[in-house]
Amino acid sequence: MPGTPSRSLARHADQVLYYACAVDEWYPWKWTSSLVATQAFVSCTDNVENVHGTIYVFRSRYDYLIGAAYYYGGWAGTMFFASGSCASSTWQYNAKLSYTIGTPSGEFEFDDDWGPSWISC
Amino acid sequence: MPVDNKSGRSRRWAWVVAAGMVTVVGLAVVAVLASTRQRSASPARHVARPTTIVVRRGEANGIPWTLKAYRNASGRLCVAFTEGGVSSLSTSGAKACGENVRGAPGLRHVGAAHSFALLGTLGGARSQRFPDFVAGPTAADVRRIDIVQSAGFPLHISTFAPPPSLDVALRFFVGFLPAGMKPQALVARSSNGRVLEDLFLPSSLPRSAIPHGPHGPTQVVTNVAVGY
Numbered sequence: 001m002p003g004t005p006s007r008s009l010a011r012h013a014d015q016v017l018y019y020a021c022a023v024d025e026w027y028p029w030k031w032t033s034s035l036v037a038t039q040a041f042v043s044c045t046d047n048v049e050n051v052h053g054t055i056y057v058f059r060s061r062y063d064y065l066i067g068a069a070y071y072y073g074g075w076a077g078t079m080f081f082a083s084g085s086c087a088s089s090t091w092q093y094n095a096k097l098s099y100t101i102g103t104p105s106g107e108f109e110f111d112d113d114w115g116p117s118w119i120s121c
Numbered sequence: 122m123p124v125d126n127k128s129g130r131s132r133r134w135a136w137v138v139a140a141g142m143v144t145v146v147g148l149a150v151v152a153v154l155a156s157t158r159q160r161s162a163s164p165a166r167h168v169a170r171p172t173t174i175v176v177r178r179g180e181a182n183g184i185p186w187t188l189k190a191y192r193n194a195s196g197r198l199c200v201a202f203t204e205g206g207v208s209s210l211s212t213s214g215a216k217a218c219g220e221n222v223r224g225a226p227g228l229r230h231v232g233a234a235h236s237f238a239l240l241g242t243l244g245g246a247r248s249q250r251f252p253d254f255v256a257g258p259t260a261a262d263v264r265r266i267d268i269v270q271s272a273g274f275p276l277h278i279s280t281f282a283p284p285p286s287l288d289v290a291l292r293f294f295v296g297f298l299p300a301g302m303k304p305q306a307l308v309a310r311s312s313n314g315r316v317l318e319d320l321f322l323p324s325s326l327p328r329s330a331i332p333h334g335p336h337g338p339t340q341v342v343t344n345v346a347v348g349y
Contacts, residue, residue, distance in 0.1 A: 017348045018323060020243070041338065045323070081346035105348020108240070109216040111203070112342050 019103050020045050021110070028057055028093035028117040030086060036066075036119055037083040038095035040112070044075075054097025055080035059091050061116070086121035093117050144183045171199075174287045181297050183251045188295055190258075190287055193218050196227030197287060202240060202256040213251065215240040217346060222261035224290040236260045236309040236318035237294070239347040243304055243322065253298040257347075258291045259309060263317055267308040276302070320347060 021044040031037035038057045052072040059066050066084025073079075080097055095116030100107050171191040178187050189201045203214030220238035221228055228234065241255035255268065259280050267275040278296035283289065298304065308319040322345075 018320070019346045019348060020323070020343055022341055022343045025340050025342065026337075027339045101346070103346075103348055105221075106217075106219055108346040108348070110344040112344070113204075113213050113216045114340060 013060060017047060017103065017105050018045070019048055019101060019105075019108065021048065021051070021099075021101055023094070023097065023099075023110075023112055025097070025112065025114045027115055028095055028119065030119050031083055034086055034121055035083045035108070036086045036093050036116075036117075036121075037072040037081065038093075039079060040095070040097045041077060041079050042097075042099060043077045044101060047103045048103055050074060050102040051078045051099055052102075053080065053097060054096075055082045056096045057082045057084045058094045058096070058115075059087060061092065061094060062096070062113075086119060088121055090118055090120040093119055135216070142288060148217045158219075172286075174284055176283045176287065176293055177281065177295065179295070181252055181254070184251050186251075186254075186295070188293060190283065190289075190293075192226065195219070198225050198227070198258065200238075200256070200258055200293075202254065202295065204251050213342075215242075215256070215344060215346070217257075217344070219237070220258060220348070222258050222291060225258065226289055234260075235262045236263050237266065237307070237320075239307060239320065239345060241345050242293075242342055243298070243345050253302075254296065254297070254298065255307070258289075258293055260317070261290045261292055262311050263292060263294075264312040265310045265314075267310060268296065268302075268304045269306040269308060270286065270300070270304055272300055273302075275308075276304075 006029040021042050026039045028036045028038040038055065040055055042051050044051060054070045056065055056069055057067045058064060064081060067082040069080065069082040071078055071080050078109070092115065094113060096111065096113040098111045100109045171193060173189050173191040176188040176190050178185065180186065185205055191199050192332050193199050197219035199216060199218040201214060201216040217238065217240055219228065221234050222238050223234040223236065237259040238257040239255060240257050242253045259266070263280050265280065266278040268278065276296060278294050280292040280294045282292055304322055306319055306321045309317045311317055
């Protein structure tokens with residue numbers, strides 16, 4: 001009589017739901033003569049039911065929030081975009097994305113930040 | 122007649138004493154009721170807020186990080202890993218609540234609980250100095266998490282107990298991946314090295330449909346989570 005395995009990998013595999021989202025992040029850039037912008041694109045595995053969150057653009061590290069936008073999108077891909085006023089002298093600009101993925105297991109939150117870009121308007 | 126006078130005085134004293142006693146008892150009852158109302162009203166004025174516990178702090182490539190945990194309104198455990206650590210607005214990180222790990226509080230799942238849960242960044246191409254990370258809670262008997270890669274030795278991550286103030290029978294892990302590491306699986310092991318559970322990661326992580334040209338994104342981060 002064959003021995004009983006101590007565990008079943010297949011059973012574990014059936015129960016585990018793995019979620020992953022890739023975030024493409026664009027460093028802040030000079031969008032117009034008076035505005036800087038940033039954007040991020042979120043794409044997730046098929047088992048992610050929805051994506052929503054907020055993108056921010058800051059001047060001088062994270063001291064001054066100059067723009068933000070909230071989005072609610074689908075799992076297939078969500079583009080986040082925000083812009084804000086650009087100062088006349090050269091400053092560093094940073095961006096941040098806070099987003100939540102809705103899944104059959106509940107919601108998971110992620111925060112990503114990127115930058116800086118040195119921009120003068 | 123004197124007898125009657127004496128009897129009348131006695132009756133008057135009796136009424137005075139009785140009235141005094143009623144007054145004292147009445148005041149006492151009012152005082153008790155007021156006190157009771159005050160005590161019963163007190164809890165309503167204090168809305169319990171979740172207390173965030175710093176489970177562990179550290180540095181990776183000279184950048185601080187923080188692993189925090191708290192119980193949410195449903196009594197479930199929330200775990201947050203953040204780069205930096207003071208303000209969530211200025212840091213990268215990940216958070217999950219109610220992960221189905223053996224020993225986690227407030228769970229009402231049907232079916233088996235698991236040995237560990239995972240939050241992290243894997244396979245990213247971050248240009249920033251902060252490395253890809255894995256973090257999460259484990260069951261109390263998990264003493265090591267191995268990150269297996271296709272080539273090279275596995276990365277061993279020891280689990281650690283949270284501060285007693287968190288009041289959970291769980292352990293936690295935090296690990297950082299060397300640049301370019303492509304993890305294939307995570308394995309939870311007991312103190313004697315026995316495999317308690319393993320998680321095979323998908324061979325292909327999601328990628329943007331947007332081509333990476335001269336005007337494309339400057340970096341890609343892949344965030345991962347495991348649910349049950």
